Amino acid sequence: MRPWLSILIPVFDVEPYLAPCLSSVLAQRLDGVEIIAVDDRSTDGSLALLEAAAARSPHPIRVVRHEVNRGISAVRNTALEAATGRYIWFLDSDDALTEGAVARLRAVVDSHSPDLVLCDFEKWVTASQTAEGGGALGPRIASFDGPPNMRLTDAESLFAGLYAEGRLHAWSKIARREIWSTDLRFPEGRYFEDMATTPRLALRARSYVYVPEVWVRYRQRAGSILSVPSLRKIGDMAVGVAGVLDAWLGAHPDMDPRTRFLFTRYCVRILGFTMKDLRTLGEATEERVAHYRRLFYANTCLTRASLVAQYLRYGNILRLVRHWRYL
Secondary structure, X not given: OOOOEEEEEEEOOOHHHXXXXXXXXXXXXXXXXXXXXXXXXXXXXXXXXXXXXXXXXOOOEEEEEOOOOOOHHHHHHXXXXXXXXXXXXXXXXXXXXXXXXXXXXXXXXXXXXXXXXXXXXXXXXXXXXXXXXXXXXXXXXXXXXXXXXXXXXXXXXXXXXXXXXOOOOHHHEEEEHHHHOOOOOOOOOOOOHHHHXXXXXXXXXXXXXXXXXXXXXXXXXXOOOOOOOOHHHHHHHHHOOOOHHHHHHHHXXXXXXXXXXXXXXXXXXXXXXXXXXXXXXXOXXXXXXXXXXXXXXXXXXXXXXXXXXXXXHHOOHHHHHHHHHHO
């Protein structure tokens, strides 16, 4: 019988964190759930730990291994190709599910059968690299702004709710397998891959449910992939929103200007991060600043004058002033 859910776990050099992640999954109600972990040629003990956990687990864990290291996008794509469940849930291997999260998801699926489910998360800060201690849990962080616990079908409200909060990570979105189809995959070789895939996945959703509950504990740790800036990461972040607005306007040409402003505001924030990281690296040359400014206006389909008009009509003027030197 086909599983109702596939939990997909990408693994690369996360030996100190992997056991708590797997434990949080195996503690769930797992009837009708498949677990697939893909190791991206780890250089530490992650694979051995993963295989040992799979060998002793009362619930099957399918372990897949890349022959060469290919990056997080490729790992997620491999896991997606292997998945057979009706719904897909990605979970990073240094994060964890909260108690009862899968059961709550099952209740939502049984009640509403949506194409997309959105949940909230909390930051999980651990003092040591062993990650076995309790650590500190922050408050609930919303991944969406919209009506909770009901089946919704308005696509523009989905777009607006996503960009109002700006939480585009894959692990707070559980999607029906069919809307991934065969032509939507994570962009290989790029960081900030969720920025590209999540809005395109949402564009395909005909129905969705937002559950304002913490289902994921997001571990905040030093040494993670995105914790240290580089020119490559800056470039990937800046182009992560490329083509998103064009795709949505192609399907919804009468999008409300307020909805477009929420996307603009998100892009302004990304531009600010870009410029901050350039300064940190000592690479904020006039040429580079001009390049990322041009990308910003191309991605938002705005001119400087129309951007100012949007902020005057809808926005936080203080934010505009704070980022003005970049615009």
